[in-house]
Every structure is written in C-alpha cells, then in structure tokens.
Amino acid sequence: MYEWITCDIDSDEMCSEVYKLLANNYVEDDENMFRFNYSKEFLRWALRPPGYFKSWHIGVRVKSSKKLVAFITGVPARVRVRDDIVTMAEVNFLCVHKKLRSKRLAPVMIKEITRRVHLENIWQAAYTAGIVIPTPITSCQYWHRSLNPKKLIEVGFSRLGPRMTMSRTIKLYKLPESTATPGFRTMGLRDVPAVTRLLSNYLSQFVVAPYFNEHDVEHWLLPTEGVVDSYVVESPETHEITDFCSFYTLPSSILGNQNYSTLKAAYSYYIVSTRTPLLQLMNDALIVAKQKDFDVFNALDLMHNESFLKELKFGPGDGNLHYYLYNYRIRHTLKPSELGLVLL
Numbered sequence: 001m002y003e004w005i006t007c008d009i010d011s012d013e014m015c016s017e018v019y020k021l022l023a024n025n026y027v028e029d030d031e032n033m034f035r036f037n038y039s040k041e042f043l044r045w046a047l048r049p050p051g052y053f054k055s056w057h058i059g060v061r062v063k064s065s066k067k068l069v070a071f072i073t074g075v076p077a078r079v080r081v082r083d084d085i086v087t088m089a090e091v092n093f094l095c096v097h098k099k100l101r102s103k104r105l106a107p108v109m110i111k112e113i114t115r116r117v118h119l120e121n122i123w124q125a126a127y128t129a130g131i132v133i134p135t136p137i138t139s140c141q142y143w144h145r146s147l148n149p150k151k152l153i154e155v156g157f158s159r160l161g162p163r164m165t166m167s168r169t170i171k172l173y174k175l176p177e178s179t180a181t182p183g184f185r186t187m188g189l190r191d192v193p194a195v196t197r198l199l200s201n202y203l204s205q206f207v208v209a210p211y212f213n214e215h216d217v218e219h220w221l222l223p224t225e226g227v228v229d230s231y232v233v234e235s236p237e238t239h240e241i242t243d244f245c246s247f248y249t250l251p252s253s254i255l256g257n258q259n260y261s262t263l264k265a266a267y268s269y270y271i272v273s274t275r276t277p278l279l280q281l282m283n284d285a286l287i288v289a290k291q292k293d294f295d296v297f298n299a300l301d302l303m304h305n306e307s308f309l310k311e312l313k314f315g316p317g318d319g320n321l322h323y324y325l326y327n328y329r330i331r332h333t334l335k336p337s338e339l340g341l342v343l344l
C-alpha cells in the first residue's frame, strides 16, 4: 500500500512534490496560525551540502496514487563535541501527511533513515525538535525582533503592548536607513578562506559546534538569493576580514488571514564578532534584513546571542527548540550559550 522512495531533489518535479508536502503539512505554531514554508531553493540548499547522500532523502508514497505522504532527510556533517570530531547525520524535515498522523509512521521514518545512515558507516546524528524526547543536550528559546510591527500585529504574530499605540510601536522598532559599520559588505567567493578561519576560531570555544572547512563555508555561508545572506566587515585600512554575520530566509504561511498570506522571516545563522561590537554587528544585520523587506528577525539564545537580544528589542517567543545527539553521550546538559550549532 505504501512504498519507500529516494527523492531526487535535483528533479524539479520531485522537489515540487516535497515542497508541497512540507508547505501543507510541516511544522505549525501551537495555535496553528503559521506554518513553515521552506522554499524549493532552500530545500535544495539544505539537502545538497558537500558529500551529501541521495539515499538520505527519503519519501513514502501511496503505491496506487503515487502521492507523497511522508518525508525525512539527513545530510552529513562533521560536528565537534569537546575535542572529538565526529561525522554525523543532521536529520531534518521529518513530516507525515496530516491524514496519516498518529499511525506510528514517524518511528518507521526514523528507523529507515537510521538504517541508511548506518549503511554509510556513520553512527551518530544531530537533530532538533520542538517537543521533548529523550534526552536533549540543550534547550533553546526563540526570540523575535519585529521589523514590520504593523503587519506582525495585524496577522496575530505579536500584540500591541500595554499602554502602547501603533504609532509608538512603529517608532520603537524603527531602524536606521543604512548600516553603521565601515567596511560592512556582502560576502563574496574571495572571502571564503578568511571567513573559514574566522569561523573556525570562533566556534572552537563552544562545547558542540560544526567543524567547517572551506567547502562547507562556501556551501553554507556564501550568499544564495532568497536562501542565505552573509556579510563581512572588511577593515577599510588593512582589508582584513574582522567580523561576519549571516541569516537564512524561512517564510511562514499565514493560515487564514484576509490580507496577508506570507510572513517573511530571517533567522540568525552564524555570527562572529572580533573587532566590531556584537551589538553593532547585529544591528547592521537587522538593518539589511529590514532593507530586504523581512517582517521579523528570529534568533535562538545560543552562542553569544543572549548578549544582544534584549538590547536590540528582541522579545522571547513561546516556542522552544530542543537539540539532540543520537548515540553520543555528553555528561551534562549544556547551557544554550555552550552550543555553537545552528540546524535549519
């Protein structure tokens, strides 16, 4: 009645099928007002990093109708845990069609990805979930920075604060027209070696973090239109790359609003500040996100993010994101600030 398939994400038809399954059935907020709407370009980017295995892009179809009803993926990554560099699968996009929920298909999907990961002689995995299952290595909280407060309030994403008017709220979240840091510019291919060095140094302080080489940095951090945006600070004097920031684009569908169908959200990705104060660097990230017409800028409280969230007017969200490792024991639960890994 059902059949396993390996999804060829290169194929436009297959990519569209996956896109539709996720757009209609993937993660929603607790009140079912919003649902993640990963773009096709994003899916292609997320699923084809250096060394990816096609066999880890797994679907389930109804045999008779060929309809795609479930999906799960893994991509390979080197993750450092303390001083141990481990090749892992980053597992993501577990989705079961709404009509097939609560039939214990999810554990079957997880078993099959596990089997296919083992076939590549890889025995560990990293993943995140909004729910608590055994046993998180850490639990992070989402924070949200309004860029377009009027729309966010109209669609029910946020609420007018007590004793606040719309015009005071708009004023509160207003940002400068242009960035403040001299030498702040879009990252280019020529920056890959410098960004790799900067990032490697920076990530070495966290207990769990990706172990990126230049190929990884080129894939994950070189700007891709509508998917990932990255900026460097190039010292006007020495032309050294001193700082870096990035965010990815993940819109959400707005379910049942008359006026708006999409919430355009930027998610803070990897950030490195050595010369530019982190606060100023992130404020510049907010400014470029606003210029690019994002409605909201989201960030987790991991790495050093805590130090800018309140000051830059992020508000705490109600969603938690729990991080997990499969078949890897870490002795103590981490603080979010000890985590240097951002999963999509």
Ligand SMILES: CC(C)(COP(=O)(O)OP(=O)(O)OC[C@H]1O[C@@H](n2cnc3c(N)ncnc32)[C@H](O)[C@@H]1OP(=O)(O)O)[C@@H](O)C(=O)NCCC(=O)NCCS
Pocket (backbone or CB within 6 Å): 025, 026, 027, 028, 093, 094, 095, 096, 097, 100, 101, 102, 103, 104, 105, 106, 107, 128, 129, 130, 131, 133
């Ligand atoms: C998550 C989802 C695939 C679970 O499917 P389901 O039909 O609701 O649940 P099933 O009956 O198939 O399976 C239930 C089991 O899966 C486990 N499970 C549910 N969500 C899980 C997750 N995100 N990761 C790992 N296991 C999960 C449950 O703990 C339960 O196991 P248990 O009884 O041993 O505790 C489905 O609800 C879905 O597609 N939701 C929207 C997308 C989503 O949230 N994806 C996960 C993102 S992390």
